[in-house]
Amino acid sequence: MAYFCTQIPVLLNPGVACIKSFHQYRFLHIKAMQDDKVSTPTPSDECMVRVPHVLTVAGSDSGAGAGIQADLKACAARGVYCSTVITAVTAQNTVGVQGVNIVPEDFVAEQLRSVLSDMHPDVVKTGMLPSIGIVKTLCQSLKEFPVQALVVDPVMVSTSGHTLAGPSILDSFREELLPMADIVTPNLKEASALLGGVPLETIADMHYAAKAIHDIGPRNVLVKGGDLPASLDAVDVFYDGKDFYVFQSSRIMTPNTHGTGCTLASSVAAELAKGSQMLSAVKVAKRYIEAALSYSKNIAIGGGRQGPVDHLLKLKSNVQRRPFDPCDLFLYAVTDSRMNKRWGRSIVDAVKAAIEGGATIIQLREKEVETSDFLEAAKACLKICRVHGVPLLINDRIDVALASDADGVHIGQSDMPAHVARALLGPDKIIGVSCKTPEHALQAWIDGADYIGSGGVYPTTTKENNKTIGLDGLKTVCLSSKLPVVAIGGIGTSNAQAIMGLGVPNLKGVAVVSALFDRECVLTETRKLLEVLKESTK
Numbered sequence: 001m002a003y004f005c006t007q008i009p010v011l012l013n014p015g016v017a018c019i020k021s022f023h024q025y026r027f028l029h030i031k032a033m034q035d036d037k038v039s040t041p042t043p044s045d046e047c048m049v050r051v052p053h054v055l056t057v058a059g060s061d062s063g064a065g066a067g068i069q070a071d072l073k074a075c076a077a078r079g080v081y082c083s084t085v086i087t088a089v090t091a092q093n094t095v096g097v098q099g100v101n102i103v104p105e106d107f108v109a110e111q112l113r114s115v116l117s118d119m120h121p122d123v124v125k126t127g128m129l130p131s132i133g134i135v136k137t138l139c140q141s142l143k144e145f146p147v148q149a150l151v152v153d154p155v156m157v158s159t160s161g162h163t164l165a166g167p168s169i170l171d172s173f174r175e176e177l178l179p180m181a182d183i184v185t186p187n188l189k190e191a192s193a194l195l196g197g198v199p200l201e202t203i204a205d206m207h208y209a210a211k212a213i214h215d216i217g218p219r220n221v222l223v224k225g226g227d228l229p230a231s232l233d234a235v236d237v238f239y240d241g242k243d244f245y246v247f248q249s250s251r252i253m254t255p256n257t258h259g260t261g262c263t264l265a266s267s268v269a270a271e272l273a274k275g276s277q278m279l280s281a282v283k284v285a286k287r288y289i290e291a292a293l294s295y296s297k298n299i300a301i302g303g304g305r306q307g308p309v310d311h312l313l314k315l316k317s318n319v320q321r322r323p324f325d326p327c328d329l330f331l332y333a334v335t336d337s338r339m340n341k342r343w344g345r346s347i348v349d350a351v352k353a354a355i356e357g358g359a360t361i362i363q364l365r366e367k368e369v370e371t372s373d374f375l376e377a378a379k380a381c382l383k384i385c386r387v388h389g390v391p392l393l394i395n396d397r398i399d400v401a402l403a404s405d406a407d408g409v410h411i412g413q414s415d416m417p418a419h420v421a422r423a424l425l426g427p428d429k430i431i432g433v434s435c436k437t438p439e440h441a442l443q444a445w446i447d448g449a450d451y452i453g454s455g456g457v458y459p460t461t462t463k464e465n466n467k468t469i470g471l472d473g474l475k476t477v478c479l480s481s482k483l484p485v486v487a488i489g490g491i492g493t494s495n496a497q498a499i500m501g502l503g504v505p506n507l508k509g510v511a512v513v514s515a516l517f518d519r520e521c522v523l524t525e526t527r528k529l530l531e532v533l534k535e536s537t538k
């Protein structure tokens, strides 16, 4: 028998493992099955959870801010298992790099074979690859043991200026490794080196570099602008071969930045291993590194100028939740206690019925309940939502979202600013922002929102003094943004089809209050709306 206890696979025979999904969660649950060759141990044959797994192929940093050590900590902080193939051992600290000892190529190959042939990582992330032979060995191993994704951090020079992979490596990067990569994450110096030494000094240069590096072969490129000379803000440019995305955030003033590159790439790898799409993985990884830098602001380790990042976020972040999926917005049920009271049901019963009817996300919009009642309702609803894998958001009240550990919040233009909500809620929680204009939508993106709620599309009596933007207004907001959008305002079975028929790819669903909750039977109304929505997407 092969067995798995609680969360960690004890033994896995991939040839016989049966894989199924559970509550829409992307973590794979693997049922222990008969295997003659393995006889012990013999616990119960419950379904066990396979932990998402990143293999890092990188150098060891004795100071543990960067390299293998950063990768291990970042993956642990993101709830992902990390195995390690060590390419070099460096002697370094917060002052600089004192020595480098390269691991012989055949021993790197042996480590790769050990891990890849047995443990089947989901994603491979590379850091310091100090010789052409090691690059070639890695590429060969990945051809023999393919993985879901390859994340390449093209490490060349340490933060203190020490060369970790010389220029001789560039050809093998360009010809062999980058064409296999799903994403490559160079800083400005590395991007310049990959492009033959072109100077890169502006955000326009970063766009150029992202495209030129994409032409070498990786599926996605993230050019990191931490070293931009004139910029106060931290700007990164992401290119997926079609669209550019600019990530801009204010710089966190801290000397403790050693390891940020490794940490970002590992976090992208971790999110991919959990099942995120590339853009979501990059967004969450960026939020995580920002939070880590912020937590590291005041830690004092070593006497040098560059202290390490505090990866483990004081173990505060809750990372076991499944990532936000824009498809969750499909049938978005927004509660209203006045309506539920009128029909003699509690918030909890209303939420239960909406979920049973097919709601894909719930927002508690309780304008009139006492805070303590709101919190109790949120906790009770969260239990139900978790069982069904349906995210639960709180309208307006960041405090209630934090106290109940709900999955996120929905906030409007006059509520707490989204960037403040993001700072309070951390990188993982879902944040939706109401937007009536492209300007609102741009700000929502900059502030770290996960989705936009746009409306009122049609007149509504649920929200007073709310300007109606119509289908045209909705379409304008959708087309102006890369964020997923849910339409709201006066929507029900009679007009949901017209909305979904707009045909804009980022319009993911409809958010509805009265058409579900100002009715006698929430279950029936939700089912009817679900049918209309399904019909309109056929």
Ligand SMILES: Cc1ncc(COP(=O)(O)OP(=O)(O)O)c(N)n1
Pocket: 332, 334, 363, 365, 395, 396, 410, 411, 412, 413, 414, 415, 432, 433, 434, 452, 453, 454, 463, 486, 488, 511
């Ligand atoms: C999904 C969704 N979209 C928009 C809103 C409106 O939020 P806001 O503008 O903050 O107005 P109130 O809901 O607070 O009255 C929403 N709640 N949900």
Ligand SMILES: Cc1ncsc1CCOP(=O)(O)O
Pocket: 455, 456, 457, 459, 460, 461, 462, 463, 466, 488, 489, 490, 491, 511, 512, 513, 514, 515
């Ligand atoms: C909260 C909100 N924001 C814009 S319109 C609206 C109310 C939507 O309610 P209904 O679905 O009953 O029209």
Ligand SMILES: [Mg+2]
Pocket: 395, 396, 410, 411, 412, 415
């Ligand atoms: Mg609000």
